[in-house]
Each structure stands twice: as C-alpha cells, then as structure tokens.
Amino acid sequence: MKPSQVRLIAILLLSISITFICLIPSAPNHPKTDFASSQLNVDNNQVVTYLTATISAGGPKEKISHDPGSLNPDSVSPSVILRGRSFTANGRLIDLDTLLGIPNEPIWIYWSHFSWTDLETDRTTLDNNFKVGEGITDGNGNFSITCVDNDHSKRTGFVTVYAVFPGDPLLGPIELNRQYTTDTIECYATVQMGMLTNTTIVREGNSFSVAAGLLFDNSTVLNPQFVSNANGNDITFDWLGSLYNITIVSDIAATILAVPLGTTVGVDHPLEGSFNISTLSLAYTVGNIITEAELGTSAADWCNTTTNIFVFTGAGLVFDIDEPVAPGIGFFPEVVRGNTSVTLSGVLSDSDGDPFGYGVDLTVFVDGSSTMGVTTEDNGNFSISFIINVTSLPVGDNSITVDVDTGQGITAQTETEFITVLGNSTILTPSVNGTLVLVENPHIMPNETLQISGTIRDAYSSAAIANMNISAQWEGSGLVYETYTSATGAFSISLIVPLTINPSLRNGTVNLFSTSTQYYTPSNYSFLVDVFTEVQFSIQLNSTVVIDDSEVTTIGGDQIFINSNITFIGFVEDQFSRFLKNRDIIFNISGLITIGRTLNDSGYFTMDINRTLGYSENITYSIIITFNDAPSYDFTFDIEFLSIPDEILTTSPNPPPGGLSNLAIIGILIAMVSLIIIVAVVYAFGRFRKSKKGMLPDPDVEFMDLPSIMKQITEADKAKDYRRGIVLSFQAFELICMQDLRILSARDQSPRELARLVASTNRIPVRDVTMLVMRFEEARFSDHRITKNQFNHAMQALENVQLALKQDPKAT
Numbered sequence: 001m002k003p004s005q006v007r008l009i010a011i012l013l014l015s016i017s018i019t020f021i022c023l024i025p026s027a028p029n030h031p032k033t034d035f036a037s038s039q040l041n042v043d044n045n046q047v048v049t050y051l052t053a054t055i056s057a058g059g060p061k062e063k064i065s066h067d068p069g070s071l072n073p074d075s076v077s078p079s080v081i082l083r084g085r086s087f088t089a090n091g092r093l094i095d096l097d098t099l100l101g102i103p104n105e106p107i108w109i110y111w112s113h114f115s116w117t118d119l120e121t122d123r124t125t126l127d128n129n130f131k132v133g134e135g136i137t138d139g140n141g142n143f144s145i146t147c148v149d150n151d152h153s154k155r156t157g158f159v160t161v162y163a164v165f166p167g168d169p170l171l172g173p174i175e176l177n178r179q180y181t182t183d184t185i186e187c188y189a190t191v192q193m194g195m196l197t198n199t200t201i202v203r204e205g206n207s208f209s210v211a212a213g214l215l216f217d218n219s220t221v222l223n224p225q226f227v228s229n230a231n232g233n234d235i236t237f238d239w240l241g242s243l244y245n246i247t248i249v250s251d252i253a254a255t256i257l258a259v260p261l262g263t264t265v266g267v268d269h270p271l272e273g274s275f276n277i278s279t280l281s282l283a284y285t286v287g288n289i290i291t292e293a294e295l296g297t298s299a300a301d302w303c304n305t306t307t308n309i310f311v312f313t314g315a316g317l318v319f320d321i322d323e324p325v326a327p328g329i330g331f332f333p334e335v336v337r338g339n340t341s342v343t344l345s346g347v348l349s350d351s352d353g354d355p356f357g358y359g360v361d362l363t364v365f366v367d368g369s370s371t372m373g374v375t376t377e378d379n380g381n382f383s384i385s386f387i388i389n390v391t392s393l394p395v396g397d398n399s400i401t402v403d404v405d406t407g408q409g410i411t412a413q414t415e416t417e418f419i420t421v422l423g424n425s426t427i428l429t430p431s432v433n434g435t436l437v438l439v440e441n442p443h444i445m446p447n448e449t450l451q452i453s454g455t456i457r458d459a460y461s462s463a464a465i466a467n468m469n470i471s472a473q474w475e476g477s478g479l480v481y482e483t484y485t486s487a488t489g490a491f492s493i494s495l496i497v498p499l500t501i502n503p504s505l506r507n508g509t510v511n512l513f514s515t516s517t518q519y520y521t522p523s524n525y526s527f528l529v530d531v532f533t534e535v536q537f538s539i540q541l542n543s544t545v546v547i548d549d550s551e552v553t554t555i556g557g558d559q560i561f562i563n564s565n566i567t568f569i570g571f572v573e574d575q576f577s578r579f580l581k582n583r584d585i586i587f588n589i590s591g592l593i594t595i596g597r598t599l600n601d602s603g604y605f606t607m608d609i610n611r612t613l614g615y616s617e618n619i620t621y622s623i624i625i626t627f628n629d630a631p632s633y634d635f636t637f638d639i640e641f642l643s644i645p646d647e648i649l650t651t652s653p654n655p656p657p658g659g660l661s662n663l664a665i666i667g668i669l670i671a672m673v674s675l676i677i678i679v680a681v682v683y684a685f686g687r688f689r690k691s692k693k694g695m696l697p698d699p700d701v702e703f704m705d706l707p708s709i710m711k712q713i714t715e716a717d718k719a720k721d722y723r724r725g726i727v728l729s730f731q732a733f734e735l736i737c738m739q740d741l742r743i744l745s746a747r748d749q750s751p752r753e754l755a756r757l758v759a760s761t762n763r764i765p766v767r768d769v770t771m772l773v774m775r776f777e778e779a780r781f782s783d784h785r786i787t788k789n790q791f792n793h794a795m796q797a798l799e800n801v802q803l804a805l806k807q808d809p810k811a812t
Contacts, residue, residue, distance in 0.1 A: 080186040080292055083156060084217050087185060088147040089133065091163050093141045101141020107165055109133035109147045112155045114162040114180065115544070123480055124473075134482075135741035156189045156284040188295065190217045191227055192288045193235070193305040194330025195273050199318050201415045203353055205261045210237065210275045211254040212246075213329045214303055224328045226251035229280045238272040252329070259311055269309035275303045317362070319346025319402050321419065323385075332397060332420045336521070338389055338460045340420070346402060348376050348412060355380030361405040366390060366419075367398040373405075388421070391461040395423045395519035423458045425465050427512055427525040430454030436529040441507070442528055443580060447499045453492045456514055456523070462691040464489030470514040474498055503533045506576055517645050532574030535627045537635035539570040543747050551620075551638040562617040562641045568607040571742060572599055572627060579603030579742075586626045604739045606705065617643045691726040706735050713795070722791035725778045729794045730776035733801060740805045751776055764804045771797040 081087050089109045093102045111132040118126040127180075133147030147161075160182050167178030195212040202208050212235050214227040234245040240263065246253040263269070277287045278301040281441040286300040323343040324333045335342055344364065350356055359375045366388055374384040398421050403414045431453050432442040443448060452472055456465045464487070471482040472493045478733065479498075485491045508531045513524040539546045544555045554560065568587070572580045580603050587595040587607060597605045617639070625635040647781055704712075709732045716725035730751070737746040737754065741761055746754055751773045758769050775794035779786050 010786045035129070038108065080188070080295070082217075082286075082292055083187050084287070084566070085147060085292070086146055086625045087161075088107060089143075089145045089147055089161060089163050089183075091142070091143055091181065093137050093165055093179075101137065101139070103137055103139045103141060105137045105141075105165060105168055107133075107135050107137060107143045107145060107163060109145055110162040110164060111147070111149045114164060116178075116323075119164075119166070127480065127482070156187050158184045159187050161185055187284065188286045190280075190288055191215065191277050191285060191303050192217065192219075192330065193273050193275060194304040194328070195271075195305050195307055196322070196326070196329050197271070197307060197309065199415060200308070200417070201312055201316060201318060201413055202259045203316055203349075204259055204263055204265050204311055204313050206256040206353075207256050208309065209256050210271065210273075211252050211256065211329060212237075212305070213248070213252050213283055214275060214277075215330060219328075219330075219580070224616075227277075227280070227282075229282060230275070233275070233279065236274050238270075238274070240269060243480050259309070263311050265311050265313045268310050270306050271309055272304065272306045276301055277303050284743065303657040311412070312413035314351040315404075315410055317346060317348045317402055317404065317412045317414045319344050319382075319415060319417070319418050321400065322383075328372075332418045334422055335388060335421045336422045336424060337393060337395070338387065339424070340343075341385055341387055342400075343383070344400070344402065345381070346415075348380045348382065348404070356410070360408060360410060362402050365401045365403065367393055374402075393421060393461075394463075395421050395458070397421075398461065423460060423463075423520050425456050425468065425514055425520045425523040426459040427470070427514060427523050428455045428457060430512065430525065430527070432527075432529075441528050441530045443532070443574075443578070444497050445532060446497055446501045448497050450495045450510065450529070451492065452495055452498065452510070452512070453490070454512075454525075455489045456491065457489055459518070459523075465517070465520055468514050468517055468520065470512060473511050473513075475509055476511055497529075497531075501531055501533060503575070505531050507531060530574075530578060532576065532578070532580075534575040535571060535580065535633040536573045536575065536577075537625060538573070538742075538744060538746055539568065539625065539635060541566055541568065541639075543745075545744065546637050548635050548639065554642065560641055561644050563644060564610075564641070566609045568625075569738065569744070570605055570625075571603045571744075572605075573603065582628075583614045583627065588624045588626065590621045590623075600739075603737050617641050622706075706732060706739070709735065717791065720788070723786040724785065725791050726775050726779035726794045730772055730780075733772055733798055736801060736805070764801050768800040768804070772801070 006716040072180050087624060089107075091107070093105055093107065094100065095102055109132050110126070110130045111514060113130045114126070126664075132149045133145045135143050135145035137143045143163075149155075160181050161184065162182050164180040165178060167174030171177045183543070192215050193212055194215050195210065198209045214230045214235075216227060219225040222805060228251065230248050231251065232247065232249075234247050237244040237246060237255065237257070239257050244255060244257070246255045257271070271798060277549075284293065287302045288299075288304065289295070289300050295589045321333050321342065322345050324335065324340060333342075334340075344454060348356065348360055348362070355378065356376075357378055359378065360380075362374050362376065363370055364372045364374065364384060364386070367390075369390055369392075371390070372384060372386045374382050376382040397418050400417045400419055401414055404410045404412050429436055429438050431437070432450050434451075435442070456468050456470060457463060464485075466485055466487045466489060468485045469482060470485060470491050471480045472495045473480045474495065474497060479496070481493050481495045483491050483493050501508070507528045509526055510529055511524065511526045514522050516522045532648070537548065541552060541555050544552075546552055552560070555564070555566065560566070572583065572585065574580060581599050581601045583599045585597050585599065585605060587593075587597065589595075595607065597607055620638050620640040622636065622638050627633040709728055712733070713725050713728045716722070721765065734746040734754070737743040737758060741748075741758065741763065743754070743757055746757075749757065755769045755773050758764055759766050771793055775790055775797070778790065779794075
C-alpha cells in the first residue's frame with residue numbers, strides 16, 4: 001500500500017471517530033461517592049503509660065508491699081563463698097501498680113558499694129571497682145545473674161550485694177522508677193603458698209635454693225598481697241624425709257637444700273612447703289582450700305604447696321630464663337607473643353659434672369615445638385635470645401625445654417621451665433546498624449540507638465578472644481554500655497546517643513575499649529558518627545517548588561482539580577546539608593489519611609496523590625510531611641482540590657428514540673465537511689510532508705521512576721524506534737540530575753541550560769553531557785531518520801553519567 005493511501009485511510013478513520021464521539025451521549029451526573037469511614041478514622045485514644053518499678057529479691061509473683069522489710073532476703077546463692085568464687089543473684093523487676101513483671105530491662109550487680117551519686121558522676125570508676133555482673137530481665141521480669149568478684153575490691157566478711165535497676169525513660173522519669181535492693185553474702189579469703197626453686201633438676205650430690213611466701217587470693221602480678229602478719233613465723237619444708245623450719249623474713253622464707261649422694265636418681269622427689277594459717281587468727285581467712293564445703297574442716301587451716309625436683313646422674317642440661325624476669329613468687333615470666341624477647345642461659349655437663357670440652361648443638365623447644373638452635377661453648381655454657389613467633393602457640397602457661405640434638409652421641413637429662421604467654425587483643429572494624437564504619441559514618445540523632453557489632457581477636461594469631469569485657473561510650477563522657485564477647489569473639493552493644501547534643505556538633509566520637517583478661521592486653525577503637533539535630537525538606541508538586549507553611553493553589557500555572565494527578569518529589573537533609581537516607585517520613589492529610597514512605601540512598605522520595613485516597617472537592621487540606629524519627633520536624637502546606645468546571649462536565653441530553661439529536665446531526669455535518677476539506681488539500685498539494693518515524697514519549701513519563709524509563713528505552717530499542725529511545729534517555733538523564741545532583745528544576749531547564757548546571761558540579765564528564773544534549777535535540781527537533789548508531793551514542797553517554805556518579809557516592 002502506498003504512503004498516500006495510508007494517510008487517506010487514517011484521515012477517514014479520524015473523521016468517523018469524530019462522528020461517533022458526537023453521537024455518544026454524555027454520562028449522567030451521579031452523586032459523590034462516600035468513602036468508608038475506616039479510610040479516614042484516626043485513633044486519637046493512644047494510652048500514655050507510666051510505670052514505677054522496684055526490684056523484688058527472690059522474684060515473688062504476688063503483690064509486694066512497699067515496706068522493704070517484706071522483701072524475700074534469699075536473693076543470692078550460695079550465702080557463703082570463697083572470695084573470687086561465683087555466686088548467683090536472683091530477683092524480679094515488677095510494676096507495683098499492675099504487679100506485672102517488666103521485661104527486657106538491665107540489671108547491674110555491684111559488690112560491697114553502690115550509690116546513685118557515683119553512678120551519675122563517675123560510672124566508669126564505680127564499674128571498674130565494684131561491678132561484678134549484669135543481665136536482662138526475661139519476659140516475666142525475672143533475672144538470674146551469675147556474678148564473680150575476681151578483680152575488684154576483694155572484701156571479706158559479710159559483704160553487701162546490690163542489685164540495681166538504673167531506670168528507663170520509657171517508664172517515666174528515671175529518678176522515679178530507678179531502684180536497687182541489697183542482700184548480704186558471707187565471704188572468706190584464701191591464702192596460697194608460692195614456692196620457687198632455682199632449678200627443677202639437680203645432679204646427685206649437688207644442692208638447690210628454694211624460697212616461699214604466703215599470698216592472699218587477690219594478689220596480682222603487679223600487686224602481690226603478702227600476708228604480712230606471717231613475718232617471724234616459720235614455713236616448714238619437707239625434703240627427702242627431713243623437715244626444715246625456715247623463718248619468714250620480709251615476707252619470704254629462703255634456704256638451700258642438698259641432694260645427698262645415694263639419693264635415688266632418675267626420679268622426681270617431692271618438695272613440700274606448709275604453714276598453719278589458723279595460728280595467725282585472721283578473721284574470715286582460711287588456707288588454700290578449693291570449695292566452700294571444706295570450710296570448718298582441718299583442711300581450711302593449712303596453706304600447702306608441692307613441687308618436684310628431678311635427681312639425675314650422668315650428662316645433664318640445666319638453664320634459667322634470664323629475661324623476662326618472673327614478676328614474683330608463684331608466677332612465671334610473662335611473654336607477649338611476637339613482641340617480648342626471651343633470653344635463656346645454662347650449662348651442659350657430662351656424667352662427672354664437667355664440660356665436654358667442645359661445642360654441642362642444642363635446640364630450644366617451646367610447648368614441644370622447635371623454636372631456635374644454639375651451640376655450647378667449650379666450657380659447656382650457652383646463651384640465646386629469641387622472640388616467640390609461633391602463631392599456633394596458645395596464650396597461658398607454656399613449657400620451655402632445651403635438649404641436645406640427636407646424632408652427637410650425647411644423651412642428657414634436661415630441665416623444663418615455664419613461661420606465661422600473653423596476647424595483644426585487637427578490635428576489628430565494627431559495624432553500626434549493619435554498615436561497616438569504614439564504608440561510611442553512621443548518621444544519627446539524639447536519643448537514637450546505635451547497634452554496634454564487631455569482633456575481638458588475637459592481634460597476632462587472629463584467634464577469637466572469648467569472655468572479654470568491652471565497653472562503648474559517647475564522646476568519652478557519656479554513659480558506658482558494656483557486654484562480653486562470645487565464644488567466637490563477637491560482641492553487640494546498643495548505645496543510646498545522649499539526648500542533649502550541641503546543635504553545632506557535626507560529628508561525635510564513639511569510643512570502644514576492652515579490658516584486659518588474664519592472658520590478653522586491652523585494646524580500643526574509635527569511630528566518627530555524623531550527628532544532626534534538625535532536618536530540612538525540599539518539596540516539589542510535579543515540577544512546582546513548594547514552600548513550607550504556604551498555600552498551593554496552582555501547579556505549573558494550572559488549577560488543581562479533584563481529578564488531578566499529583567506527584568510529590570523531594571529530599572530531606574540535615575542542618576549541614578547532608579542528605580538523610582533510609583529514614584521514614586509520614587504524609588498526613590488533615591489528620592484523615594496517613595501514608596508512610598522511606599527515603600532512598602540519596603535522601604530522595606516520591607509519592608503519588610490521586611482521588612483514590614478519598615479526599616473531597618472544594619475543601620482545603622493541610623498536608624504535613626513529618627520526619628518520623630523526630631515528630632517536631634515537619635513540612636506543612638495547604639492545598640485545595642477544585643470541582644471540575646461545568647464546561648468539562650457538560651451533559652448531553654439523551655437522543656429521542658428512533659432518531660438523532662440536533663447536536664449529533666451538526667456533528668456529522670462538521671465531520672463530513674472536515675473530511676472534504678482535508679481530502680481536497682491532500683490532492684491539491686499532491687503529497688504530505690514526510691513525518692518523523694516513531695512516537696515521542698507519553699507525558700506520563702515525567703512521573704515515572706528511573707527503572708520504568710529504562711524499561712521503556714529497552715522496548716523502544718526492540719521496536720527500532722530510536723528517536724523515542726533517545727528522547728527517553730534524556731528524560732532519564734533529567735531524573736538522574738534531580739535525584740543524584742539535587743537539581744530539582746532539571747525538567748524546567750532547556751537542554752543546554754541543564755548541561756551548564758551539570759558541568760558546574762564537576763561530577764560528570766562534559767563530553768558525555770554534550771553527547772546526550774546533541775542526540776536529544778537531533779531526535780526531538782529534526783526530520784531526518786534516526787539511526788541505531790545515534791541511539792547507541794546516547795545510551796553510552798547515559799551509562800557514562802551513571803558510572804561517574806557511582807564513583808563519588810559522598811559528594812554533596
């Protein structure tokens with residue numbers, strides 16, 4: 001079929017359509033539909049709860065009197081413990097008005113001291129010195145917390161145990177609902193005997209030195225606690241069947257013991273030290289018993305210890321650990337793996353106790369693993385220094401031995417010494433609310449909760465560190481939130497940002513710090529948090545910018561009718577022009593309709609408003625857009641939806657039965673005359689002007705999101721409608737400018753004006769913007785055919801624009 005014939009058929013169809021339109025009667029007027037009240041009702045009967053709480057020792061289920069004397073005193077178990085042993089605090093937190101338990105609230109246990117003043121002024125010191133446990137109430141308000149005073153005040157006698165509920169602002173004023181209760185526990189100190197010899201193997205006929213002292217159970221490496229009352233009393237050493245009473249002078253009893261000739265060789269001989277602690281009459285002090293069941297027995301009167309001395313004959317190798325020095329009696333030298341240098345020195349002798357007269361090759365073993373080699377001098381002496389770099393070596397007490405290498409014809413009895421291996425802990429990069437802090441700073445408001453999660457590992461071996469205390473604190477002065485690592489070294493802390501923050505503060509610092517354990521050093525980690533106290537809205541209705549507290553009467557110069565389709569487009573920023581993302585906002589229409597939206601990763605949101613929401617005509621509605629995390633921050637404007645004008649809704653009368661109305665007849669005549677004129681013009685000029693291939697995008701594209709536009713571009717490419725595809729690609733570019741470059745007026749600018757605005761941001765290559773504009777103007781305003789190659793140029797430029805923006809995610 002010829003093009004001229006196609007055009008003629010199209011014109012005929014158009015004329016017939018006009019004729020039938022004239023024949024269709026207008027729809028009758030119907031009464032306005034009333035929407036169901038459930039669409040418009042708002043629950044204004046919200047109940048504001050106010051609770052008071054107290055801790056009930058023992059957790060009774062029935063109503064508790066306000067008289068503290070009625071509380072169940074059995075809140076700790078057992079009631080008698082050896083100092084440093086664990087005990088359990090039980091109780092229940094209830095609402096006195098309803099008698100119901102209060103779930104998911106923190107309970108802190110303090111040992112021997114607590115006050116609200118200390119908690120408010122110096123919680124860190126209070127916790128370090130007196131806190132022994134913490135837990136959370138269960139669904140019924142009950143708690144059962146295992147506690148241990150292993151590094152605190154180490155009191156004895158009847159000690160007060162405090163179970164503290166620090167209060168919850170959600171229950172009302174903290175000063176009114178915070179509570180604590182007390183109970184007592186009887187606590188006994190134990191005394192250990194520390195004993196040290198200069199060697200663990202001795203040749204028959206030689207001697208060795210021994211020193212011993214009495215230490216309380218709260219002794220540490222840096223702060224040994226000797227029993228000074230024991231000075232002037234004797235420690236008894238039992239060696240090879242003989243008793244040696246050695247007087248304690250300056251906390252130490254020291255002597256030299258001989259190994260007589262004829263002593264059985266090749267076996268260990270026990271060296272026992274003993275002291276009767278009951279002779280000192282120290283209150284609440286017992287010997288080195290293990291369990292509370294031994295209290296009151298003779299075993300509780302004695303401090304005993306035993307070490308073995310191996311007696312040998314023949315070749316032998318003895319050595320000492322020169323560096324580092326043991327911190328005290330009863331302790332081994334401490335070595336930080338991969339850090340501390342260890343120095344050994346010793347001597348190798350033959351069966352007569354003399355040197356071999358030549359160098360002998362030796363190997364040092366740490367925990368059974370070969371570490372370093374050394375050769376003796378001709379006189380049998382040797383010395384070696386090394387750093388332990390064995391990643392598999394566990395922290396704790398490990399053996400060191402030195403032995404003669406095989407193949408030299410020498411077999412020697414060797415000595416074993418011990419070291420305490422320590423590790424450095426490290427806090428791996430934590431996540432806040434699911435995002436690593438190295439990727440981006442958390443963005444928070446006062447009184448919001450930061451969910452901090454991470455892992456603590458051995459800095460050298462990457463082994464998980466379990467049961468290490470870790471705390472989080474805001475700006476070094478806020479409340480301290482703490483927890484313990486799991487078996488995998490993982491931790492999770494919920495830190496509440498202080499309610500009062502200086503509005504000029506752009507960033508706050510969260511400090512994480514772990515405490516030392518028996519074998520690990522402490523560590524710390526700090527990260528920044530973007531803080532904001534205000535929010536700012538940028539709102540458009542379709543393409544019209546809206547001002548806060550304004551009244552909107554037109555959109556784009558056009559009146560707003562009841563059937564108008566309106567799209568909200570906007571951004572939300574903080575007071576420092578940083579875009580807020582993934583936050584909730586609420587649209588409230590005169591308290592009748594509530595709609596929620598979530599900001600995307602660019603702080604951008606859209607929302608369509610149409611008559612399906614149930615609003616009425618000729619009524620002014622107040623629209624409030626609220627930032628949900630802070631209801632006091634909102635954006636408000638008024639808008640009225642007008643009735644559709646009569647000229648649009650004019651109703652045609654029904655035609656009389658069996659004939660056409662006058663209006664229909666006139667319409668037919670007009671259509672026929674129009675057809676005659678059009679045909680005459682076509683044949684008068686002989687041809688039509690060549691039309692552009694393809695159809696331009698529908699105006700509704702303006703309200704589509706980016707994925708929808710890209711889908712239409714793909715469809716245009718499949719249909720080989722390249723003109724439409726290029727125009728759509730430019731409209732996608734306009735939307736990208738609005739969302740990622742914050743150019744809200746992108747669709748109101750000419751292509752070249754928009755190109756200049758984009759170029760001023762320095763975020764997109766000018767060549768790509770220029771290519772998009774050139775291809776768009778060519779497709780939109782030219783008559784010639786648009787090729788696949790031109791379409792590809794436009795799409796490549798659009799892709800380059802998107803890639804450029806992805807490379808700078810934090811640019812403002």
